[in-house]
Amino acid sequence: MDEFVTLTYNGKEIMLPMVTGSEGEKAIDISSLRAETGFITLDPGYANTGSCLSSITFMDGEKGILRYRGIPVEQLAEHSTFKETVYLLINGRLPDRDELTQFSVMLNDNSLVHTDLKAFYQNYPRRAHPMGILSSMVNTLKAFYPTLETVEEEINITMTRLLAKVRTMAAMSYKISRGHEIVFPRADLTYCENFLNMMFDSPVKSYEMKREAVNALRVFWILHADHEQNCSTSAVRMVGSARVNLYAAISSGIAALWGPLHGGANQAVIEMLTNIQNDGGNCQKAVQRARDKNDPFRLMGFGHRVYKTYDPRAKIMKKMCDELLESMHITDPLLDTARELEEIALKDPYFVDHNLYPNIDFYSGIVLRAIGIPTNMFTVLFALGRLPGWIAQWRESTDDPHWKISRPRQIYTGSQKYDYVPIHAR
Ligand code: SDX
Numbered sequence: 001m002d003e004f005v006t007l008t009y010n011g012k013e014i015m016l017p018m019v020t021g022s023e024g025e026k027a028i029d030i031s032s033l034r035a036e037t038g039f040i041t042l043d044p045g046y047a048n049t050g051s052c053l054s055s056i057t058f059m060d061g062e063k064g065i066l067r068y069r070g071i072p073v074e075q076l077a078e079h080s081t082f083k084e085t086v087y088l089l090i091n092g093r094l095p096d097r098d099e100l101t102q103f104s105v106m107l108n109d110n111s112l113v114h115t116d117l118k119a120f121y122q123n124y125p126r127r128a129h130p131m132g133i134l135s136s137m138v139n140t141l142k143a144f145y146p147t148l149e150t151v152e153e154e155i156n157i158t159m160t161r162l163l164a165k166v167r168t169m170a171a172m173s174y175k176i177s178r179g180h181e182i183v184f185p186r187a188d189l190t191y192c193e194n195f196l197n198m199m200f201d202s203p204v205k206s207y208e209m210k211r212e213a214v215n216a217l218r219v220f221w222i223l224h225a226d227h228e229q230n231c232s233t234s235a236v237r238m239v240g241s242a243r244v245n246l247y248a249a250i251s252s253g254i255a256a257l258w259g260p261l262h263g264g265a266n267q268a269v270i271e272m273l274t275n276i277q278n279d280g281g282n283c284q285k286a287v288q289r290a291r292d293k294n295d296p297f298r299l300m301g302f303g304h305r306v307y308k309t310y311d312p313r314a315k316i317m318k319k320m321c322d323e324l325l326e327s328m329h330i331t332d333p334l335l336d337t338a339r340e341l342e343e344i345a346l347k348d349p350y351f352v353d354h355n356l357y358p359n360i361d362f363y364s365g366i367v368l369r370a371i372g373i374p375t376n377m378f379t380v381l382f383a384l385g386r387l388p389g390w391i392a393q394w395r396e397s398t399d400d401p402h403w404k405i406s407r408p409r410q411i412y413t414g415s416q417k418y419d420y421v422p423i424h425a426r
Contacts, residue, residue: 002017002018003017003018003020004016004017004018005018005028007033007037009037009039012037014032014033014036014037016028016029016030016032016033017029019053021053022055023058023060027050034409040409040411042411045305046234047305050229051229051234051237051406052229052237052396052397052400054228054229054393054396055069055092055396056068056069056089056226056228056389056392056393056396057069057089057226057227057228057389058070058228059227059228059306059307061304061306061307061308061309062308062309063309064307064309064310064311064312064315065312066227066312066313068085068088068089068225068226069088069089069092069093071088071094073222073223073312073313073316074312074316076088076222077219077222077223077316080222081190081191081218082191082192082217082218082221082222082225082385083100083103083104083107083190083191084100085221085222085225085388086103086163086225086388087099087100087103089225089226089388089389089391089392090159090388090391090392090395106160106164107160107163107164107191108164108185108187109164110157110160110161110164110165111164111165111167111168111185111194112165112168112184112185113141113165113168113169113172114144116144117137117140117141117144117169117172118172118176118182120136120137120140121133121137121172121173121176122176126177128177129258129376130170130173130174130177130376130377130379130380131254131255131257131258131264131379131380131383132258133173134166134169134170134173134254134380134383135251135252135254135255135258136251137169137173138162138166138169138247138250138251138254139247139248139251141161141162141165141169141247142245142247142248145158145161145247148245149245149246155246155395155398158245158246158247159246159391159395162246162247162250162387162391163387163388163391166250166383166384166387167185167191167194167195167198167384168184168185168198170195170377170380170381170383170384171183171195171198171199172198173380174199174374174377175198175199180202181202181203182198183197183198183199183201183202184198185198189209190214192214192217192218192221193209193214195217195384196209196213196214196217196371197209199372199373200372210328212324212327212328213324213328213370213371213372216320216324216367216370216371217371217381219316219317219320220317220364220367220368220381220385221381221384221385222385223313223316223317223360223364223385224313224360224364224381224382224385224386225385225386225388225389226386226388226389226392226393227386227389228306229393230262231256231257231259231261231262232253232254232256232257232262232263232386232390233253233386233389233390233393234256235252235253235255235256236249236250236252236253236390236393236394237249237393237394237397237406238252238406239252239253240394240397240398241397241403241404241405241406242405243405246391246394249390249394250387250390250391250394253383253386253390254383257379257382257383257386258379260300263361263379263382263383263386264379265300265301265359265361266301266360266361266364266365266368266378266379266381266382267365267375267376267378267379268300268301268361269300269301269338269361269362269364269365270334270365270366270369270375270378271300271375272286272299272300272301273334273337273338273341274334276337276341277333277334277337281337283337283340283341283344284344286299286341287299287341287344287345287348287351290302290345290350290351291348291350291351299341299345299351299356300361300362301338301358301359301361301362301363302345302351302356302357302358302359302362303354303356303357303359304357304359307357307359308355308357309355309357310357310358311357311358311359311360313359313360314357314358314359314360314362314363317360317362317363317364317367318358318362318363320363320367321335321363321366321367321370324367324370324371325366325370328370330370332366332369332370334365334366334369335363335366338362338363338366342358342362364378364382365378368381
């Protein structure tokens, strides 16, 4: 039975249909609102606004639930590979053995980049942030593949090229930033092994592939793979809605993710923990500052638009911190500071009242430090993890028979009409 809500205004009323999701979430479909009433809705930051119907990822912010295509992220982190999770997100189901093998071959066959791309990297200022470089280079990639993504075959090869090449490009930017020779991908290594090898192998010393590091990267990327309509995914959908090519849409997602309120938070957390340590390690003072409305300081890695409880990914990341550092015989004083900060914040009335808990970025930087990733590459690693989610979400929008260009409205609050005054009369 269809459900409706009644909107009553100025003595009139209209019925607006309700939409119910497969997990019981409810929304009011306002697509006829302006035509019927002349009104629009206003929702800065879209905290109460759904942009689409999607079958990719389900989140329950109150219960701390996250599932990719119905599978709990905890089970994927425990049992899956990143490549298999990529296939699941993009194709909507887990692959069988042959499909996974074929997918692997496709990724390996497309993992090299055109040698001319190297010149673009070499002309970047050495101190350029890797996220700015990655966003530009992904856009540049389109110049090497100018064919339109109009037919299924072209779309599939474009998605494969991005999944295969962006990982190579990320490692390239690191090597070139250090003035070192590029290390090429190898077909005999897994997706995660390849990235670590491209980052750290060198003619002087072969990279010692450690099982713990590979596993940590596998879990890190699975946990970051998708997260419904977050800022960067919404950017990919928004930019993609103009029918721009997928490279440009992904480039916009990388740019959005760079922000410290979003994916850039993992780098900001490490900088915050380091500053707290350098300032004498006073975690109580940091929590006080975070509560102070007159102080712009926020506890990076805390809070979330959707999760009003512990981010389920942060739980896994925190557990992995302990296991990884112990198995690699690493001690990281920042982990002690992070734990103390969490313990104080979770008992602080302000944080409790505001439902502020650690999010995925709070512990992820410590995991990346442990496997040797430089801090300014942390958000690049987030982008590599989120790439399949962006692609899956873009693909879902292009498959929508009612796919429209995204164009929100506004309420104007500027000057009312007045006539132009010539300069000599002002
Ligand atoms: C990611 O959306 C996603 O799914 C994102 C992500 C993904 O996988 O794609 O999960 C990845 O981006 C995680 C978030 C990473 N960012 C940070 O850790 C930065 C620190 N966090 C905050 O800036 C904030 O919590 C956000 C940006 C994450 C969420 O912001 P909202 O939902 O817009 O909330 P808000 O800024 O309106 O804050 C609500 C209240 C405010 O206080 P009041 O004015 O209502 O009294 O909570 C306070 C805020 O001041 N608050 C914080 C805080 N976060 C919110 N106070 C201190 N420290 C914080 N971290």
